[in-house]
Amino acid sequence: MTEAHTRRALIVGASRGLGLALVEEYARRGVEVVATVRDAESEALRALTERFPVAVEHVDVTDALQISALAHQLARDQFDLLFVVAGISLAPVDEPASDIADDAFTRTMLTNALGAMRVVERLAALVPQTGTVAVMSSGQGSVANNTSGGFEVYRASKAALNQLMRSYAARHAAEPKTLLLLAPGWIRTDMGGEGAGLDIAEAIPPLVDTIEAQHGTPGLHYLDRHGATVPW
Ligand SMILES: NC(=O)c1ccc[n+]([C@@H]2O[C@H](COP(=O)([O-])OP(=O)(O)OC[C@H]3O[C@@H](n4cnc5c(N)ncnc54)[C@H](OP(=O)(O)O)[C@@H]3O)[C@@H](O)[C@H]2O)c1
Secondary structure, three states, rough: OOOOOOOEEEEEOOOHHHHHHHHHHHHOOOOEEEEEEEOOOOOHHHHHHHHHHHEEEOOOOOOHHHHHHHHHHHHOOOOHHHHHHHHHHHHHOOHHHHHHHHHHHHHHHHHHHHHHHHHHHHHHHOOOOOOEEEEEEEEHHHOOOOOOOOOOHHHHHHHHHHHHHHHHHHHHOOOOOOOOOOOOEEEEEOOOOOOOOOOOOHHHHHHHHHHHHHOOOEEEEEEEEEOEOOOO
16 A cells, blocks of 8 residues: 555455454554444444544345445445455364365355455455455465364365465456465454464554555465465
8 A cells, every 4th residue: 555645445344353453453554444344333343433434334245246236335436455354164173074064164165265255356446456455364274284184164265265366366467466365373353262372452463564565566475464475
């Protein structure tokens, strides 16, 4: 993002957790934010709209019609950053993939892989060629780093997301946009749980610093919150 104009970010999946924290972090840095939720806006997000230039829109990333409606609603807008944060993890850490209920498998893939990519496909047009399209992946999406197992379907969904983003990047190789898959670390949220090693306040500022540092770097990068490349 450049300093010459009021910077704008569209953050998808911002009712709570990392998405909500990203809204606050960008707003504190002077960025105008459009934050999306799928249901009623949370009290915490509403409080941010009263303190900062934060607007709220609605989209469920598993609903292609809602994504199209959001694209239509925002058609006249431009964003320096589109950041798709929404994600779910439905199965216990030690459940083999073969034991998961079909519906839970489908919902995990629909949300974390297909839904995220549909948002990218439909909304990336709102990001100028100098801008950034980021998607929240996970270190668990790394095939190369999977020596411990666990969270098998969640891992698979983030690996699928990574692969789909590589295909997207290949199709858009001539464009100078910055494309990011981000692995923020294990963070205490509803998803991360109490046992996670990081709290939000530790993880989000370096993650945003990393996104800002990638400005003007064309192509797809899979990075941790400190900007180190994660092996595919
Ligand atoms: N926490 C970690 O340790 C960690 C580590 C690596 C990556 N991540 C990734 O970071 C992202 C955020 O995780 P988190 O820890 O903040 O999780 P969280 O606290 O469980 O929050 C998940 C967010 O995603 C939204 N969401 C879920 N399904 C959605 C859908 N179909 N459409 C739109 N929004 C949807 C939720 O909205 P509702 O309130 O409506 O449910 C909520 O805002 C996820 O992609 C996750 O995989 C997290």
